Amino acid sequence: MLDIAEVAEKSGLAPSALRFYEKRGLIASDGRNGLRRTYRPEILDRLALITCARGAGFTIAEIAKFLVATPGDTELRARMAEKAKQLDDDIARLIRMRNSLRHASTCRHEPLVECPGFKREFEAPARKSQAAAG
Incomplete structure (x- = not known):
């Protein structure tokens, strides 16, 4: 498990961005270690996708839809x-x-x-x- 500071360091995102993405439903923490959120290592792949999509001009709402999309969408x-x-x-x-x-x-x-x-x-x-x- 990675705590929020480790995820922030490895992803290049601020902890506030991680909390924002979690609030918007783009990512989910796996629990807490004391007062810090913890995440599975796979979160880094999801954050890379989100960062790439943001760089390509997708909105947060569009990314949220994309992350749960099915072939029928x-x-x-x-x-x-x-x-x-x-x-x-x-x-x-x-x-x-x-x-x-x-x-x-x-x-x-x-x-x-x-x-x-x-x-x-x-x-x-x-x-x-x-x-x-x-």
């Missing part, structure tokens, strides 16, 4: 598919930014933001599609 599954598409868009945007920064870090063009290689990463998707088709 069609509305939630549609929301998950929508969120996956949003994440694909975010990933593509971040990759473009990373690539342009890598290019700019070695580019000699003045000013850097006018470099054709740098600008190419930020062309509008519609223009890229037209260029690829035509």
